[in-house]
Amino acid sequence: MADANQGHVIAYGSDPYTDFAVQKFREHFGDGVDVYFVFGGTGANVLGLTAVTESYRGIICTRNAHINVDELGAVEKFAGCKLLTVPPAGGKISVDQIRHLVPAEDDHRNVRPRLISISQATELGTIYTQKEIRALSEFAHEHNMLLHVDGARLSNAAAGLNLTLREITADAGVDVLSFGGTKNGSMYGEAVVFFDKELSRKFKYVRKQGTHLASKMRFISAQFAALLSDDLWHKNASHANRMATLLAAELEQIPQIKITQKVQSNGVFAQLPGYCVPLLQEKYFFYLWNEDLSEARLMSSFDTTEDDVRGFIQSLKEILASAR
Amino acid sequence: MADANQGHVIAYGSDPYTDFAVQKFREHFGDGVDVYFVFGGTGANVLGLTAVTESYRGIICTRNAHINVDELGAVEKFAGCKLLTVPPAGGKISVDQIRHLVPAEDDHRNVRPRLISISQATELGTIYTQKEIRALSEFAHEHNMLLHVDGARLSNAAAGLNLTLREITADAGVDVLSFGGTKNGSMYGEAVVFFDKELSRKFKYVRKQGTHLASKMRFISAQFAALLSDDLWHKNASHANRMATLLAAELEQIPQIKITQKVQSNGVFAQLPGYCVPLLQEKYFFYLWNEDLSEARLMSSFDTTEDDVRGFIQSLKEILASAR
Amino acid sequence: MADANQGHVIAYGSDPYTDFAVQKFREHFGDGVDVYFVFGGTGANVLGLTAVTESYRGIICTRNAHINVDELGAVEKFAGCKLLTVPPAGGKISVDQIRHLVPAEDDHRNVRPRLISISQATELGTIYTQKEIRALSEFAHEHNMLLHVDGARLSNAAAGLNLTLREITADAGVDVLSFGGTKNGSMYGEAVVFFDKELSRKFKYVRKQGTHLASKMRFISAQFAALLSDDLWHKNASHANRMATLLAAELEQIPQIKITQKVQSNGVFAQLPGYCVPLLQEKYFFYLWNEDLSEARLMSSFDTTEDDVRGFIQSLKEILASAR
């Protein structure tokens, strides 16, 4: 970014930093992709979805999907679409769960889905395999639908699967992707990637009308260029995943704690004794994913250190000990 | 309507027919109500809801609510709101089912509900008692929410409960009502009733911007004036209910048929042997409510005759007999 | 309509009345048209426009167009589009006036128009000739735009031009039409006519999500079938036009009155001495089009009688006389 802060360039994305970043995306995701930068993750999801659907069609997602529970109805407001939700199984959607949402006949009264939107890694830190993604994209394409991936943590998923970014997107039939930088080291900025140029036809208009055309786009581009160079995305993501694995391993040693989801990326979901939560939150920032179960959502990131993990475990043990 | 078709009057609702119809509404629903006419039922729901909520708040309803499954996402598109759905129990919502949808704290990321919307009679032909409605309105009001009733079949519910229209709305704490005429004898037109004038403040603007200001509103008004005079609403609805009761009684005599919902208004839900359905549909118009169960939704109306019912039963018996 | 009120038919437009009405439209507008019925004129305009444009494109119209000044921003709210307005010349748009609104290059920051929308007859009662319409449609088609006609008074225009409905629409290159019945004798209902079936592809969804699918559509269809049978549309419109001509002829005899627009259809615009206006409005309903100029908009309709006109003139003369 310091580089991009020198000299005068043309605004609104007609600059060499953006061209370079797009080139990097094509290296990682395939020559055929179209890439557009926006300010943030909710914008990436909302605008990427809006660009490829009519308002009278629906978007299938899990009940706990970020687009359903963390964006304050942004999709409904801007895209005008209904979300068709299904209960997540281990955080995921399977074809069997959603088959009934695609009516055999089109009667123009019931909302017909246009997209399946999945989160990779999921909201529960689990990961879709390439095969699972392909099953969804094939089902989508058979029914005139598209597969959208909310990839705020796509890097963590790829690292967790030990696959390339391309293998879990283009090669698995993904159509539209929100690719996140913020959770993997960036200050701001998100990329919307279209795997078929026909699908991106409206995006630059949707982005502008959707208030996400950055005048100094080069600063977003520069961050993505850095992430996609020298495997930085992979280093950051692998590190975060390792920290989650370490955290889970430590938590498993503590009898009062129960790990509730498979630890496959950078998130650990664990039930803690209720009294621990406020005491731990004095020192560490985390949410309760499920208040009734006292289930915490513990996320590691590119800058989590082993000392952070050990400190957390130490604090937890002290709280548990003092409670006896 | 023939009356309203004579002479010249002022357009857009400033006419004596509309004044008279509003007066009739006040007689039936209470002096404090504000009433506005629109063209149809989906418009009544969408505009009535839009007028009392911000786009970033949600609307609680059953998964099978008309606003959720029969309006092609009209609420999402126009109000911009998310629908927060719960599985219906006998067609209804209870407070216990929805308590978890009202977050204790407001964190401006999760959608907080603004309205509970129920259908009376429900989509399954069942009826909320006055006590059940009051429980919902009290819960709503305790949490800065409102109670909305989709009353496309409110007349049938009132007749079924043997209560006045006022007893199951104003007296039970309802805030906003879509009052249907079309299913009870009208050609077109629906009324949006606000039980607190403060809530109706924006409605005339929302209606105009929402494309539902009728230039010749007197024709809608005249139909409602007729329905609400001389107990016509009650006669029509009671008749329709009786026809449903008759139909259910006849169906119960047929061993191959299973009634699946309590028959409390003008709808009968019944499982038929699958092969009967297309044969019956050649002569009678009805939907399958649940295709997997071969569960038919059989609705009676103000102009259903006993002969219609007996003819239906006769046809069904013949089909069943010829299948042996 | 009394006919359509007998017997049971399938709801939502799958009925013989609607089929017959559509057939009548094809007789009058050409075999290739697709026709859909909605409840009212604002709905017809908003939904017809929405069905053929993206939200990020604009709609060219005159500053005094009904869609700009009489629909409370309904187009902006539902279609999401910007209206690009030009000052009307005699109520009309010409190609020269709008050329500058079509940018040579597409820079995705300025709104590019998708439609030219004209009113026929215009808001000032004047009429576009077939040649004028064709000039606009050719310009539109050269620039990837469409020509939309708000035809609330199309019948009056056709009668005024002594042309068929087809000659001033299909034959002049019109793409989408709102065809009004309400101002020509109907109680309610408006038709949206697409002159190219490809353009109508989304309409039935837009109509449903836009709250204008009538359950008892046959009552709208029946009214249009009647209007388009036995030249009723033409009789009604010609009569209204004659009454306007008569009114204008009488007004011209009165020295204190100035006719301000050419009288070509069923509207007369005339400047009256200011003190006359409230006195006349006690007996006759009309708007002041321009309050500063004391310019009244006097509309005749299918049911205006010669006696109505002579009564109005008589009242005006008495007011003028008593003011001396």
Add this chain to the structure above:
Amino acid sequence: MADANQGHVIAYGSDPYTDFAVQKFREHFGDGVDVYFVFGGTGANVLGLTAVTESYRGIICTRNAHINVDELGAVEKFAGCKLLTVPPAGGKISVDQIRHLVPAEDDHRNVRPRLISISQATELGTIYTQKEIRALSEFAHEHNMLLHVDGARLSNAAAGLNLTLREITADAGVDVLSFGGTKNGSMYGEAVVFFDKELSRKFKYVRKQGTHLASKMRFISAQFAALLSDDLWHKNASHANRMATLLAAELEQIPQIKITQKVQSNGVFAQLPGYCVPLLQEKYFFYLWNEDLSEARLMSSFDTTEDDVRGFIQSLKEILASAR
């Protein structure tokens, strides 16, 4: 920003950087202000406007306002509002121009304005005096309207007027402000300032649903904290203004060039011989504001140097000389 890049803080604006930045805003704009950060300028305008108006009300602005011509209909799409435009006089709006847009009576068919939105400095580089702003805010408040300022270049205006930020906003009756950082040195980020806390009530929800809640908000906050510390905003803006003054002074020496607008902030509008434009654009980035007049829009900024200006003048002179 380097500071804000250290350590772990709570996401979404609950961080000390944001608290500090808000404090800085209160120092400069008054204790009573509420401040919210968003990603960019179009978002600031759209969301600030949306938060204080209903969709059925209008927004008065000049025809060349950024919200009208540079945001691809973003206001119409998200707020649902109609823009009521007037021709700018020297880039500005005056009360006399807009009086006719406020109808005496409310008839719920014509759009009634809710806001007057002005740009300060204007799109033409001119500046509203404090008195001119106060005249607009007083007129607005008398008619139940608010005054909104698009202050992408507010710093340049304040520096040009030699007034504080508070004197040209709070003290002049401004209600809502988009305060720009990007054009005055920031990488991204814009602030929406409400001068009455009642007006900001909905903003955090509108921002979230409007996709502008930054997870790492501290990076935006840190930039504004820096701009508002040690008079950096003023130094940057004064410098840019001086460069514009210098540029104008130099251009005035050249007989073939005509300065078309008063140079009061950081913009110079000048007519150049048409053939110069493409040649100059090979080396310098600028737009033609008016292609027909060959009128260029030449903007200076915080990082424009005297050498840049002299280089530009030198290039222009060479082009002119070689054309003889």
